[in-house]
Amino acid sequence: MATTKRWVDANGKQHGGLPFVKNTLGQLLGNVVYLGKVRHKDEFHEGQHPAIVDANLWRDVHEVLDRNHRTAGAFQRNRYGALLKGLLRCKPCDAAMVHSPVSTNHRQYRYYVCTNAQKIGYEHCPCPSLRAASIEQSVLERLRAIPFNNTKLRGSPIAAAVGALLERPAETIPSELAASVRVLVESVEHDARAGRIGLTLTPEAADCLSPRAGA
Numbered sequence: 291m292a293t294t295k296r297w298v299d300a301n302g303k304q305h306g307g308l309p310f311v312k313n314t315l316g317q318l319l320g321n322v323v324y325l326g327k328v329r330h331k332d333e334f335h336e337g338q339h340p341a342i343v344d345a346n347l348w349r350d351v352h353e354v355l356d357r358n359h360r361t362a363g364a365f366q367r368n369r370y371g372a373l374l375k376g377l378l379r380c381k382p383c384d385a386a387m388v389h390s391p392v393s394t395n396h397r398q399y400r401y402y403v404c405t406n407a408q409k410i411g412y413e414h415c416p417c418p419s420l421r422a423a424s425i426e427q428s429v430l431e432r433l434r435a436i437p438f439n440n441t442k443l444r445g446s447p448i449a450a451a452v453g454a455l456l457e458r459p460a461e462t463i464p465s466e467l468a469a470s471v472r473v474l475v476e477s478v479e480h481d482a483r484a485g486r487i488g489l490t491l492t493p494e495a496a497d498c499l500s501p502r503a504g505a
């Protein structure tokens with residue numbers, strides 16, 4: 291079976307070599323549409339639209355993702371473009387919530403399920419499963435409301451991710467959006483008891499907050 295390109299980074303860590311399945315390209319971190327190019331039958335063509343994000347900027351985003359490679363593997367296997375895969379935690383149980391797609395009658399339902407509830411019983415968790423679409427929407431709304439500082443964003447590796455989130459939410463494809471969320475968010479805690487969602491930003495994103503927001 292064909293695999294994605296294998297390469298070794300400066301730290302000697304191996305990347306790539308993943309089975310080249312149908313969706314892999316779209317799910318690799320980032321997307322060439324950002325560079326004004328359109329993929330057509332595995333060839334890259336100059337796109338109709340101008341590059342909306344500077345190529346160097348988008349490369350920076352990839353570097354941030356590589357550095358934070360704790361979730362990169364999970365993301366590359368993210369067949370459903372699940373926004374919070376590898377990021378969501380159940381606060382009362384202090385456990386990961388895993389993305390769980392369920393198919394019934396030709397329809398796809400997606401949930402995030404508490405791994406502690408899976409292990410020791412659903413009655414031990416105040417909220418063992420969440421509708422994926424609803425928690426993803428809530429997190430996106432929270433992210434869009436974050437007061438990033440435009441001056442600090444300029445030239446920051448997270449600028450492209452913030453742009454993808456804010457500027458064209460309706461046009462952004464799921465894998466692009468998921469990549470952008472990973473650049474900005476280190477973890478999301480669902481606290482069913484307090485009825486709140488806690489976001490922990492990546493250091494790069496926290497660096498770009500408006501001064502008052504960090505206080």
Ligand SMILES: [Zn+2]
Pocket residue numbers: 380381382383384385404405406407414415416417418
């Ligand atoms: Zn739980």
